[in-house]
Amino acid sequence: MADNLPSDVQLPDTPSHPAPRLGSGMSTKLLLLTILFVMLSEVMIYVPSLANFRNTWLAERLERTTIALLVAEKAGKIDMLSEEATKDILKQLGVQTIAVRRDGLRQLIAMSDMPGMVTSEFRVNEMVPGDAILEALKTLLNGSERTTRVVAGTPEFSNGEVAEVEIVLNEGALHDAMIVHSFNILKLSLMISVITAALVFLALRALFVRPIRRVTQNMLRFAQDPEDASRVIATSERSDEIGVAQNQLSHMQSELQLMLAEKRTLADLGLAVSKISHDLRNILATAVLFSDRLQTIDDPAVQRFAPKLVRALDRAIDYCQSTLAYGRAREAEPSIRVVQLHTLVEEVAEVLGLDEHDSIQFQNKVSETIVVDADPDQLFRIILNLxxxxxxxxxDSGGGTTGSIVNSLSISASLADNSCSITVSDTGPGIADSQKGLLFKAFQSRSGMGGTGLGLAIASELVQAHEGTLQLDDSAQGASFTICLPRARIVGNAEQKLHLIQDKGESRA
Ligand SMILES: Nc1ncnc2c1ncn2[C@@H]1O[C@H](COP(=O)(O)OP(=O)(O)OP(=O)(O)O)[C@@H](O)[C@H]1O
Ligand SMILES: [Mg+2]
Structure with a gap:
């Protein structure tokens, strides 16, 4: 592919990007991240749930004890229990002591052999969440060594007193229950994480990862051969960001292919021009030899035309030479000299046969005193093209069919601030509005009448090389172009004027 491209088309290096390694792709990262986030959220749920578990467990223990106490109270047998029976009940209830507070007095109801030293207190329904979490964590870490007092208000006793029941218990059993509870939560969390991650993963993969991978793979494939039309990505029906990106990519790839095709055409054309220039130069050189011989013939008509013919041929050889020397697309730098504008315009008119034209009246309105600093050959080509x-x-508009003068072409020039404005105006059909935007772009403005669409582009490029401007004027009738050249002046001496033209034809002669 690179061989087909013109030398000035720079394609970026396209390193071959391998497909992402297993485990390093977006899908795997997404899966792992989802599991991680679900686990994190589970941990955040787990800690308060652990505190809640402890609160409920202790409250339940107290409730069971209170119910047993109420039953014994109702039966009136609370004081008649043997020591053995009391211990047995305490063991069943999982507590070490039971006490009741009435009117600020604490009455011990039952007590096991060795109640531990109370290390913390839990008041049912009065625990603030932060403390509850802290206590739960302590129990989880060190439960069997903690002895807790659990206190809560109870319903009225049979005699109508309001009492507070209090139990003291070792947290060992609570610790074991919390461990079991934690494992259950862990198993549940893992299950939820995996199921959620799998669902999220599958959804994201279908919605994002696959389409993005398709776009990425297409970019890699396209980069390997941007000229292959089959590698342009298809447009997408999606209206979200991925759809927009895919459509934009498709558009950019198509545009790039058009640009490359255009560049290739220009490169081919450049090569063809070089070949033509090469052979044309050889043929013209032969023609110059014959023209030189013509100058030896005494016929006045031959004597009049032969130098002009030689000069025209010389110019043509120079164009061919510069095309070959400076490459296909670029013009040679202007070789600036002093040029008498009036005479140069006369020469253009001669070459075009305007001085004796049967249907066009030509007027050279340029003052003979104006001289410009310019490359005479290039300025000649600019005015000739216009x-x-x-x-x-x-x-084309019919001016030449009747043989009578119906149109006119005039060239005038004026000076201001050392710059010269040269205006070429005609009374033809004028420029169509549709052509105006692309008039100075190569190959863009040809009318289909056999032109190539290069003349104005060449003229514009040459004027710019002189740091001047070429523009289309608004004209009521026909077309009018103005060339503005930055360096010009008036010369007064008529004799000096005549010798200012140092064009190549004269120097060669
Ligand atoms: N004086 C004018 N009057 C009317 N149309 C013009 C005039 N000058 C240029 N145009 C239009 O602009 C187009 C572009 O001119 P340009 O000189 O760039 O290319 P061309 O004349 O078509 O081909 P070539 O490369 O042979 O000069 C012409 O085809 C013509 O339609
Ligand atoms: Mg032209």
């Missing part, structure tokens, strides 16, 4: 267009346009 005039040739005028002649062509007036001919």
């Amino acid at each position: 005039c040739r267009n005028s002649v062509q346009a007036m001919k």
Whole structure:
């Protein structure tokens, strides 16, 4: 592919990107992240749930004890229990002591052999969440060594007193229950994580990862051969960001292919021009030899035309030479000299046969005193292109069919602040509005009348090389172009004027 491209088309290096390694792709990262986040949220739920578990467990223990106490109270046998029976009940209830507080007095109801030293107190329904979490964590870490007093208000006793029941218990059993509870939560969390992660993973994979991977793979494939039309990604129906990205990519790839095709055409054309210039130069050189011989013939008509013929041929050889020397697309740098504008315009008119034209009246309105600093050959080509267009346009519009003068072409020049404005105006059909935007772009403005669409592009490029401007004027009738060159002046001496033209034809002669 690279062989087909013109030398000035720079394609970026396209390193071959391997497909992502197993485990390093987006899908795997997504899966792991989802599991991690679900686990994190489970931990955040687990800690308060553990505190809640402890509160409920202790409250339940107290409730069971209170119910047993109420039953014994109702039966009136609370004081008649033997020591053995009391211990047995305490063991069943999982507590070490039971006490009741009435009117600020604490009455011990039952007590096991060795109640431990009370290390913490839990008041049912009065625990703030932060403390509850802290206590739960302590129990989880060190439960069997903790002895807790659990206190809560109870319903009225049979005699109508309001009492507070209090139990003291070792947290060992609570610790074991919390461990079991934690394992259950862990198993549940893992299950939820895996199921959620799998669902999220599958959804994201279908919605995002696959389409993005498709786009990425297409970019890699396209980069390997941007000229292959089958590698342009298809447009997407999706209206979200991925759809927009895919459509934009498709558009950019198509545009790039058009640009590459255009560049290739220009490169081919450049090569063809070089070949033509090469052979044309050889043929013209032969023609110059014959023209030189013509100058030896005494016929006045031959003597009049032969130098002009030689000069025209010389110019043509120079164009071919510079095309070959400076490459296909670029013009040679202007070789600036002092040029008498009036005479240069006369020469253009001669070459185009305007001085004796049967249907176009030509007027050279340029003052003989104006000289400009310019490359005479390039300025000649600029004005020649403009005039040739005028002649062509007036001919196409029927100006040349009757043989009578119906159109005119005039060239005038004026000086201001050392710069010179040269205006080429005709009375032809004028420029169509549709052509105006692309008039100075190569190959863009041809009218289909046999032109190539290069003349104005060349003229514009040459004017710019002189740091000047070329523009289309608004004209009521026909077309009018103005060339503005930055360096010009008036010379007064008529004799000096005549010798200012140092063009190549004269120097060669
Ligand atoms: N004086 C004019 N009057 C009317 N139309 C013009 C005039 N000058 C240029 N144009 C239009 O602009 C187009 C572009 O001119 P340009 O000189 O760039 O290319 P061309 O004349 O078509 O081909 P070539 O490369 O042979 O000069 C012409 O085809 C013509 O339609
Ligand atoms: Mg032209």
